Amino acid sequence: MKRVVVTGLGAITPIGNSATDFWQSLINGVSGAAPITKFDTSKFKTKFACELKNFDPLNYLEKAEARKYDLFTQYALIAVEEAIKNGNINFDHLNKNRIGVIWGSGNGGIGTFQQQVTEFAQGDGTPRFSPFFIPKMIVDIASGVISIKHGLRGINYTTVSACATSNTAIIDALNYIRWGKADMMITGGSEAPINESSIGGFNASKALSTLNDNPQIASRPFDINRDGFVVGEGAGAIILESYEHAVKRNAPIVAEIVGGxxxxxxxxxxxxxxxxxxxxxxxxxxxxxxxxxxxxxxxxxxxxxxxxxxxxxxxxxxxxxxxxxxxxxxxxxxxxxxxxxxxxxxxxxxxxxxxxxxxxxxxxxxxxxxxxxxxxxxxxxxxxxxxxxxxxxxxxxxxxxxxxxxxxxxxxxx
Structure with missing residues (x-):
């Protein structure tokens, strides 16, 4: 069975807009929780979340490109670009037929869905949906967009297993390389769930913390006083390669993945x-x-x-x-x-x-x-x-x- 190694990492998270910044915040114990800025929370039980900080998609994407994509796809593209750069990858020098994308998201374009359906419900009944509504919303679109952007013609699909989603994607990517079906896989996951629908839905199921007076300490695993989770947003991207392929292109190998x-x-x-x-x-x-x-x-x-x-x-x-x-x-x-x-x-x-x-x-x-x-x-x-x-x-x-x-x-x- 082929060895599989990790050669590129990318992240955009509530505690850092790159893999390096994310890691530094982790080891320094930085909390990403703060009052929600994306919508009016005055009537919601939970008024805080872990949003991205200082994020502007136009720092990463052209305006016309950003308009076509829901936030979850934008996050995916940004994290993947960092992983490609960190992995020293030039796709033009590789066999794109043997490079695939398996990307995960649990909710896909839920923000787009909410916005479009709300506008329809508040209108006069005339369907004035955006032509981008369906391709922005569907959960598999991020994996498709990643492959289109880089011309990658290998295995391409999306996993959905709720909060196990991106680990499922990583395991699938690992196995396709082990089986000799791909030389390289871009994998990971993205989520953009900080909106009225998600927060309201999780509140209704009593899953979220309501520690509104002190959100920075609201996520407290294993503590007897914990009262629920805190929603976060962002993306993580991982480049997996067969060991032989990575060595052949003199890739910067950072770890090995050995089990799923x-x-x-x-x-x-x-x-x-x-x-x-x-x-x-x-x-x-x-x-x-x-x-x-x-x-x-x-x-x-x-x-x-x-x-x-x-x-x-x-x-x-x-x-x-x-x-x-x-x-x-x-x-x-x-x-x-x-x-x-x-x-x-x-x-x-x-x-x-x-x-x-x-x-x-x-x-x-x-x-x-x-x-x-x-x-x-x-x-x-x-x-x-x-x-x-x-x-x-x-x-x-x-x-x-x-x-x-x-x-x-x-x-x-x-």
């Missing part, structure tokens, strides 16, 4: 299994795929959204896999970024890749009163980053519908 596991909770529409059954199976499947033991994992980036049942069920599953005597560092980077939904797995994969590259564990911030059942079982890397050798890092993602996807990254050694 998927499973299902088969339990509830929105809640995780109380004992973390799917999470347990997904982690085991990833370890088996990577052909390593539990003792070889040094760092685990937890899904840990800061919801009462979700955090506990994941820790139960982790304890079941790694045991009480584990030497594992765990952190919940959503405490800083918020929850990027379908893009969460992509930026958290980047956190894992940076961890194995630099031997630094990003912290879990905001969490003070840890669940008593687990506070002496795990090192949750509270408050401050830790330096330690990181040879293998695991990333968990779980989605509404019971979807589970776990990836494993390894320090690169030629």
């Amino acid at each position: 596991g998927m499973a299902a909770d088969a339990y509830h529409l929105t809640s995780t299994h109380p004992e973390g059954e799917g999470a347990y199976l997904g982690m085991l499947a990833a370890l088996e795929d990577a052909t390593i033991t539990v003792n070889e994992i040094n760092y685990l980036n937890a899904h840990a959204t800061s919801t009462p049942q979700g955090d506990n069920s994941e820790l139960k599953a982790i304890e079941r896999v790694f045991g009480k005597e584990n030497k594992l560092n765990i952190s919940a980077t959503k405490s800083m970024t918020g929850h990027l939904l379908g893009a969460a797995g992509a930026i958290e994969a980047i956190a894992c890749i940076k961890a194995v590259q630099q031997d630094i564990i990003p912290p879990t911030v905001n969490s003070v009163d840890i669940e008593p059942e687990f506070k002496d079982v795990f090192d949750l890397t509270l408050h401050n980053a830790q330096q330690r050798e990181v040879n293998y890092a695991m990333s968990n993602t779980f989605g509404f519908g019971g979807h589970i996807a776990t990836t494993i990254f390894k320090k690169y050694n030629s």
Whole structure:
């Protein structure tokens, strides 16, 4: 089976508009939560989110190009451009028939959908929809636009598995390269869910924190006082290549991806299994795929959204896999970024890749009163980053519908 390596990273996030800035904010414990500026929240239960900061699409895209795309596609294009640049990629010197795109998004163009339908509902009944309405809204359009922009004619599609989406995309991309169906894959995910529909919908399901008086500490995974997650937006892009292809073009290899596991909770529409059954199976499947033991994992980036049942069920599953005597560092980077939904797995994969590259564990911030059942079982890397050798890092993602996807990254050694 072919080795698969990581050669390019790109990110646009609530705590940094590049992969480097994102990582620096992570290890410095910066929170991206603040009052929502995108719409009037006066009648909403939750009035804050993790928005992008100092973002203007025209700093990255031509005006005519930006008008054609929903924010989630804009974010995708921006992150991908950075990953291509960091990977020293010139597509004109490569076989574009063997380069593909598998891109994830849970909500696609929900902002476009809301805007167009609202305008119709408030009108006189005459359908004056934009000709760009459907292509801006459909969830698969970002992967199509990426391939069109760069003339990439390989495998191209979109994964949707709610908040497990971009890890699912990464696993699919890994496997197509392993199987010899592609030399290089652009993968990751993007999400633009900070609008009335998303915030209102998540409020209705009682999923969001309502700590409006102090939003910066609202995302507090594992804390007994947590009251829900914080919505985030942005994108993460990862370039995967076969080892042979990367070496041949003298690519800057930053890590190796060695495992991916998927499973299902088969339990509830929105809640995780109380004992973390799917999470347990997904982690085991990833370890088996990577052909390593539990003792070889040094760092685990937890899904840990800061919801009462979700955090506990994941820790139960982790304890079941790694045991009480584990030497594992765990952190919940959503405490800083918020929850990027379908893009969460992509930026958290980047956190894992940076961890194995630099031997630094990003912290879990905001969490003070840890669940008593687990506070002496795990090192949750509270408050401050830790330096330690990181040879293998695991990333968990779980989605509404019971979807589970776990990836494993390894320090690169030629």
